[in-house]
Amino acid sequence: MKFNIALLAGDGIGPEVIEQAVKVSDAVAEKFGHEITWKPALTGAAAIDAVGEPYPDETHEICASSDAVLFGAIGHPKFDNDPTAPVRPEQGLLKMRKKLGLFANVRPTFVFPSLLDKSPLKKERIEGTDLVFFRELTSGVYFGEKGRKDDGNTAYDTNMYTREEITRLARKGFEAAMQRSKKLCCVDKANVMETSRLWRETVQGLEKEYPEVTVSYEFVDAVAMRLVQWPKDYDVLITENLFGDVLTDEASVISGSMGLMPSASLGTSVSLFEPIHGSYPQAAGKNIANPMATVLSAAMMFENFNLLEEGKVIRDAVNKALAEGIVTEDLAEGGKAYGTKEVGDWLAANI
Amino acid sequence: MKFNIALLAGDGIGPEVIEQAVKVSDAVAEKFGHEITWKPALTGAAAIDAVGEPYPDETHEICASSDAVLFGAIGHPKFDNDPTAPVRPEQGLLKMRKKLGLFANVRPTFVFPSLLDKSPLKKERIEGTDLVFFRELTSGVYFGEKGRKDDGNTAYDTNMYTREEITRLARKGFEAAMQRSKKLCCVDKANVMETSRLWRETVQGLEKEYPEVTVSYEFVDAVAMRLVQWPKDYDVLITENLFGDVLTDEASVISGSMGLMPSASLGTSVSLFEPIHGSYPQAAGKNIANPMATVLSAAMMFENFNLLEEGKVIRDAVNKALAEGIVTEDLAEGGKAYGTKEVGDWLAANI
Numbered sequence: 001m002k003f004n005i006a007l008l009a010g011d012g013i014g015p016e017v018i019e020q021a022v023k024v025s026d027a028v029a030e031k032f033g034h035e036i037t038w039k040p041a042l043t044g045a046a047a048i049d050a051v052g053e054p055y056p057d058e059t060h061e062i063c064a065s066s067d068a069v070l071f072g073a074i075g076h077p078k079f080d081n082d083p084t085a086p087v088r089p090e091q092g093l094l095k096m097r098k099k100l101g102l103f104a105n106v107r108p109t110f111v112f113p114s115l116l117d118k119s120p121l122k123k124e125r126i127e128g129t130d131l132v133f134f135r136e137l138t139s140g141v142y143f144g145e146k147g148r149k150d151d152g153n154t155a156y157d158t159n160m161y162t163r164e165e166i167t168r169l170a171r172k173g174f175e176a177a178m179q180r181s182k183k184l185c186c187v188d189k190a191n192v193m194e195t196s197r198l199w200r201e202t203v204q205g206l207e208k209e210y211p212e213v214t215v216s217y218e219f220v221d222a223v224a225m226r227l228v229q230w231p232k233d234y235d236v237l238i239t240e241n242l243f244g245d246v247l248t249d250e251a252s253v254i255s256g257s258m259g260l261m262p263s264a265s266l267g268t269s270v271s272l273f274e275p276i277h278g279s280y281p282q283a284a285g286k287n288i289a290n291p292m293a294t295v296l297s298a299a300m301m302f303e304n305f306n307l308l309e310e311g312k313v314i315r316d317a318v319n320k321a322l323a324e325g326i327v328t329e330d331l332a333e334g335g336k337a338y339g340t341k342e343v344g345d346w347l348a349a350n351i
Numbered sequence: 352m353k354f355n356i357a358l359l360a361g362d363g364i365g366p367e368v369i370e371q372a373v374k375v376s377d378a379v380a381e382k383f384g385h386e387i388t389w390k391p392a393l394t395g396a397a398a399i400d401a402v403g404e405p406y407p408d409e410t411h412e413i414c415a416s417s418d419a420v421l422f423g424a425i426g427h428p429k430f431d432n433d434p435t436a437p438v439r440p441e442q443g444l445l446k447m448r449k450k451l452g453l454f455a456n457v458r459p460t461f462v463f464p465s466l467l468d469k470s471p472l473k474k475e476r477i478e479g480t481d482l483v484f485f486r487e488l489t490s491g492v493y494f495g496e497k498g499r500k501d502d503g504n505t506a507y508d509t510n511m512y513t514r515e516e517i518t519r520l521a522r523k524g525f526e527a528a529m530q531r532s533k534k535l536c537c538v539d540k541a542n543v544m545e546t547s548r549l550w551r552e553t554v555q556g557l558e559k560e561y562p563e564v565t566v567s568y569e570f571v572d573a574v575a576m577r578l579v580q581w582p583k584d585y586d587v588l589i590t591e592n593l594f595g596d597v598l599t600d601e602a603s604v605i606s607g608s609m610g611l612m613p614s615a616s617l618g619t620s621v622s623l624f625e626p627i628h629g630s631y632p633q634a635a636g637k638n639i640a641n642p643m644a645t646v647l648s649a650a651m652m653f654e655n656f657n658l659l660e661e662g663k664v665i666r667d668a669v670n671k672a673l674a675e676g677i678v679t680e681d682l683a684e685g686g687k688a689y690g691t692k693e694v695g696d697w698l699a700a701n702i
């Protein structure tokens with residue numbers, strides 16, 4: 001097969017980790033007879049510096065006309081803690097999500113047996129954890145009407161959801177549940193919020209189309225607790241944009257493998273793949289960043305093209321690297337630390 | 352001193368644990384020469400069953416004319432998972448908060464050295480944890496306009512905050528920080544929400560009145576992560592209603608002493624004190640519920656009257672009971688388990 005992949009390296013360690021994912025993807029393409037054309041484009045602080053805009057139109061054209069987007073990381077300290085700055089990298093992120101219609105953010109949390117000790121949680125609590133969040137990404141309070149009244153002394157935000165928005169996100173969750181253990185948890189705050197009641201109603205309406213899936217409904221505060229207490233209890237979780245923002249980040253620390261977690265943002269036509277970690281500017285250019293989360297994001301990309309074998313060889317290579325200690329300094333534990341590039345080379349050579 | 356205390360036992364184990372807190376408070380009153388008049392009133396499912404209303408007017412009169420409210424727990428399985436039922440116990444809770452003006456929910460999370468092993472987190476991560484949330488409780492999305500449009504196919508909720516609402520909550524946080532380690536964290540989502548930007552602006556404006564307090568601003572998703580990773584990094588945290596709902600519940604599990612955590616909801620005239628645990632209907636009437644969280648809530652009540660010594664004797668008695676193994680079955684660890692009433696008797700006798 002032939003693919004055009006938009007390549008949005010972004011800021012900080014983004015370019016370095018993306019380079020390794022490209023290397024590994026090219027090795028996969030060669031092995032399976034695919035052809036990938038990479039289309040680099042600007043985003044984040046890098047794009048603000050170059051053209052004054054975090055998600056330039058030209059970048060959007062490239063993304064929209066590609067088969068997928070591979071994304072590094074964005075964010076730069078000079079924009080930190082100034083949510084009122086006129087142009088900020090995260091505005092580009094939100095614009096990109098909306099314009100590309102990336103409505104379902106898929107965030108798996110799973111454990112690597114060799115890394116269990118890195119978790120702040122006790123080993124027996126997390127062993128075997130394997131859950132995945134489907135977070136709605138293009139609606140809710142992120143995109144609702146907001147503003148000020150009373151001379152700026154009153155502020156408001158509107159959270160809004162339509163039945164269709166909920167349905168298309170929920171279907172992704174049900175489909176994933178069918179491929180997994182047929183357990184789905186809808187996370188809401190239906191004892192307080194009207195949007196949550198519509199979520200619950202809509203998901204209840206879909207239950208009959210997926211009779212094999214056991215659906216539970218839990219309040220967001222209860223899930224925030226139980227995720228830390230009993231992460232193994234969960235499998236597929238679906239939720240709205242803001243709850244998903246908080247809970248997926250919370251979930252990412254429990255496995256102890258946060259630096260390795262990939263993600264996907266599924267769109268109506270094009271989908272995007274990126275590591276969940278940030279741009280980590282302190283490490284930029286030092287060849288020390290761990291590229292595995294980005295490499296695993298490339299695996300999700302192949303799997304999303306339904307190329308399951310291609311995804312699997314990448315996952316196998318990563319597992320092998322972990323087992324053999326071919327890791328960057330964050331995982332070296334006093335052993336030998338390899339560079340970002342060396343880990344990428346090793347993974348590509350082991351495809 | 353003379354006090355009238357409204358006594359809202361509520362549902363499930365509420366009446367049993369409240370009984371012990373009354374016993375202990377009476378022992379304190381006797382020791383220090385105070386006089387407490389208890390004013391029992393109906394609330395929760397118990398009130399729905401009796402008068403069709405979870406927070407009857409008569410209960411409100413009693414609360415509003417008392418010096419404080421001591422609250423057990425509400426909630427009954429027959430109302431669970433039916434957020435569309437016409438009358439629900441939690442509506443009474445919200446009505447009570449609003450009508451009594453309980454604007455600041457104070458939720459401490461601290462550790463008992465003998466209980467560290469109960470935490471899902473590793474001991475070295477939580478040892479020494481001592482943080483307190485100030486959650487705004489009478490505004491935000493809980494009380495904003497909400498409804499449906501498009502034949503019920505679109506739902507919305509409005510989150511709204513005024514500068515005054517933020518100011519009075521934030522001041523409580525600053526004052527607590529001054530009594531503690533002079534560190535305050537404002538939790539918001541100012542990169543997305545206008546209400547959060549008003550929170551940040553308002554808190555920034557207060558900084559100069561409390562020059563000794565070091566203030567940090569963190570996004571809610573980052574705090575959801577870092578609370579699990581490094582709970583010891585936090586001291587006083589202030590936040591809005593919905594973020595507080597999620598984060599205080601998350602924080603409650605990290606200490607391993609969830610069943611022991613008290614809370615206060617400070618109002619403009621009267622304040623309320625309650626354990627953070629639920630009504631635990633399965634245990635109701637069995638004399639097995641742990642009364643310590645409710646007893647410690649009574650300690651917070653005395654402290655809020657500025658009777659610090661009275662609060663301290665209660666805390667000392669609880670610590671002594673824990674050290675000597677005078678505990679209910681949830682903490683017995685194979686040792687002897689005492690009944691709810693026996694623990695209450697022991698605590699009262701040790702005041």
Ligand SMILES: CC(C)[C@H](C(=O)O)[C@@H](O)C(=O)O
Pocket residue numbers: 090093245542543572
């Ligand atoms: C940067 C921010 C706007 C963004 C969000 O809240 O969605 C981030 O936290 C994320 O989860 O991707």
Ligand SMILES: CC(C)[C@H](C(=O)O)[C@@H](O)C(=O)O
Pocket residue numbers: 191192221441444596
């Ligand atoms: C029962 C519910 C409405 C309530 C809330 O969300 O405030 C509860 O979760 C709490 O935190 O006291």
